[in-house]
Amino acid sequence: xxxxxxxxxxxxxxxxxxxxxxxxxxxxxxxxxxxxxxxxxxxxxxxxxxxxxxxxxxxxxxxxxxxxxxxxxxxxxxxxxxxxxxxxxxxxxxxxxxxxxxxxxxxxxxxxxxxxxxxxxxxxxxxxxxxxxxxxxxxxxxxxxxxxxxxxxxxxxxxxxxxxxxxxxxxxxxxxxxxxxxxxxxxxxxxxxxxxxxxxxxxxxxxxxxxxxxxxxxxxxxxxxxxxxxxxxxxxxxxxxxxxxxxxxxxxxxxxxxxxxxxxxxxxxxxxxxxxxxxxxxxxxxxxxxxxxxxxxxxxxxxxxxxxxxxxxxxxxxxxxxxxxxxxxxxxxxxxxxxxxxxxxxxxxxxxxxxxxxxxxxxxxxxxxxxxxxxxxxxxxxxxxxxxxxxxxxxxxxxxxxxxxxxxxxxxxxxxxxxxxxxxxxxxxxxxxxxx
Numbered sequence: 325x326x327x328x329x330x331x332x333x334x335x336x337x338x339x340x341x342x343x344x345x346x347x348x349x350x351x352x353x354x355x356x357x358x359x360x361x362x363x364x365x366x367x368x369x370x371x372x373x374x375x376x377x378x379x380x381x382x383x384x385x386x387x388x389x390x391x392x393x394x395x396x397x398x399x400x401x402x403x404x405x406x407x408x409x410x411x412x413x414x415x416x417x418x419x420x421x422x423x424x425x426x427x428x429x430x431x432x433x434x435x436x437x438x439x440x441x442x443x444x445x446x447x448x449x450x451x452x453x454x455x456x457x458x459x460x461x462x463x464x465x466x467x468x469x470x471x472x473x474x475x476x477x478x479x480x481x482x483x484x485x486x487x488x489x490x491x492x493x494x495x496x497x498x499x500x501x502x503x504x505x506x507x508x509x510x511x512x513x514x515x516x517x518x519x520x521x522x523x524x525x526x527x528x529x530x531x532x533x534x535x536x537x538x539x540x541x542x543x544x545x546x547x548x549x550x551x552x553x554x555x556x557x558x559x560x561x562x563x564x565x566x567x568x569x570x571x572x573x574x575x576x577x578x579x580x581x582x583x584x585x586x587x588x589x590x591x592x593x594x595x596x597x598x599x600x601x602x603x604x605x606x607x608x609x610x611x612x613x614x615x616x617x618x619x620x621x622x623x624x625x626x627x628x629x630x631x632x633x634x635x636x637x638x639x640x641x642x643x644x645x646x647x648x649x650x651x652x653x654x655x656x657x658x659x660x661x662x663x664x665x666x667x668x669x670x671x672x673x674x675x676x677x678x679x680x681x682x683x684x685x686x687x688x689x690x691x692x693x694x695x696x697x698x699x700x701x702x703x704x705x706x707x708x709x710x711x712x713x714x715x716x717x718x719x720x721x722x723x724x725x726x727x728x729x730x731x732x733x734x735x736x737x738x739x740x741x742x743x744x745x746x747x748x749x750x751x752x753x754x755x756x757x758x759x760x
Contacts, residue, residue: 383640385562387621390635398555398641401628405551408629412543419536426529433522435515440696442508449498507705510696510712517690521683528676535669542662554624559640561617568610575603671743678736685729687721 384395396404406412582599585591622632658664693715699705 385559385638385640387558387562387617387624387636387638388633392635392637395637395639397639398552401555401624401638402548402551404628404630405547406544409543409547412540412547415536415540415543419533419540422529422532422536426526426533429522429525429529432516432525433518435513435691438512438514440508440510440512443506444508445503445505447501447503449501453498505700506698507700507702508696508698509705510694513691513693515691516688518683518686518688520686521680521688524676524680524683528673528680531669531673531676535666535673538662538666538669542666545662551624551627554620554627555638558617558620558624558638559642561613561620565610565613565617568606568613572603572606572610575599575606579603667747671740671747674736674740674743678733678740681729681732681736685722685725687719690718690720692716692718 579596579599582591582596586593586596621636625632625634625636693713695711695713697705697710698712699707699710704710
C-alpha cells in the first residue's frame with residue numbers, strides 16, 4: 325500500500341508542472357515565430373507591385389499612366405522630337421543668317437542711290453578779304469593794275485575800285501556781307517565696281533550655306549538617332565519587366581506546388597521556405613525594372629520636349645532588317661554622311677575667304693553722280709536755272725594699308741593648313757574603309 329503524499333510534496337509537484345508548462349509555451353512561441361514571419365513575408369510577396377500593367381497588349385505599351393490623346397508610334401516620336409528640338413531650330417535660324425549675308429555680299433556690287441535734302445545758313449566774307457576777288461580789307465577795294473603807264477594804271481584802278489568795291493560795288497565790304505540761307509535737294513548715285521571681290525564673296529557665301537544645310541541634316545540625323553535610342557530603351561526595359569513578371573509567376577506556381585507537397589508529406593518545411601524566399605527575392609528586381617521603364621519613358625518625354633511625368637503610351641514598333649547589308653553600299657553611305665561632306669567644304673570655304681581678302685587690294689572703279697535743285701526761297705525751288713548736277717569716275721589703285729590685308733591673308737593660310745591636318749585623319753579612315 326502506497327502512502328499518500330504529503331501536502332508539501334504535492335505543492336512541489338504542482339510547481340514543477342507549472343514551470344514545465346511555461347517553458348513548453350515559451351519554446352512553442354519560439355518555434356512558431358519563424359513560421360509567423362514566413363507567413364508575413366508570404367503575404368508581402370503576394371502584394372507585389374505587378375498589378376501595374378505596363379503592357380496592355382502585344383502592340384500597346386503603357387509607360388506612364390494617365391489620359392492620353394493617342395498612343396505614339398516611333399515615327400510620331402521622331403516627328404515630335406524634330407519639331408521640339410531647339411538646337412535644330414537654332415541651326416535653321418543660322419541658315420537664314422547666312423542667306424542674309426549672301427544678300428549683303430551681292431549688294432556690295434550694286435550702286436547706291438540716295439535722296440538728300442539740305443538746309444544751311446551761314447556767312448563767309450573770305451572772298452571780300454582777298455584782292456584776287458577785288459577785295460582788300462575794310463571798305464572793299466580793287467587791287468592795283470600795272471600796265472606800264474602810270475596815268476592809265478591810276479585811272480583804271482580807281483574805276484575798277486568803284487565798280488567792284490564800295491557800298492554800291494559788285495564786291496561789298498566784309499562788314500556789309502549778310503548771312504545767306506540756301507535750300508538744296510538732290511539725288512546722289514554712288515557705285516564702286518569691285519567685280520573680283522564680289523564674285524569671291526558670293527562663292528564663299530554659297531559654300532557657307534551648303535555647309536549649314538549639311539549641319540542641319542546632321543542635327544536631324546542625330547535627333548532621330550537619339551529618339552530611336554530612347555524609344556528602344558523603353559521597349560528593352562519593358563521586355564525586362566515582362567521577363568521578371570513571367571519568372572515571378574513561375575516561382576509563385578512552384579511555391580504552390582511546394583505547399584501541396586508539404587501538406588502531403590512529400591517535402592519538408594525547409595523546401596517550402598526556400599521556394600518562398602526565391603520568389604520574394606525577385607520582387608525588388610521587378611520593382612527596379614518597373615522604375616527603369618518609367619525613367620526611360622521620362623527620358624523619351626524630355627527628348628520630345630515634353631514634361632518627364634506626362635502620360636505616355638507607345639505603340640511597339642520593332643523593325644529588323646531581313647536583308648544582309650552590302651559592305652560596299654555601307655561604305656558609300658558612310659562617305660555621304662553630312663559631317664563628312666561638311667568637313668570637305670571647310671578648306672574650300674577658307675580658300676574663298678582668302679581670295680576675297682586679297683581682292684580688296686585690287687584696283688577698282690568708283691562712279692558718282694548727283695542732280696538736284698538749290699534756292700534761297702522755297703517758292704522758287706523748281707524755277708529754271710536752279711538745278712545743278714555733277715558726275716565723275718575715279719580709278720583707285722590700293723598700294724598700302726598698313727599690312728592689314730597681308731595679316732588677314734596669312735591668318736587664312738594658317739587656318740587652311742590647320743583644316744588640312746584636322747581632316748587628314750578622316751580622309752585616311754575613309755581610304756582604309758574603302759580598301760578593306
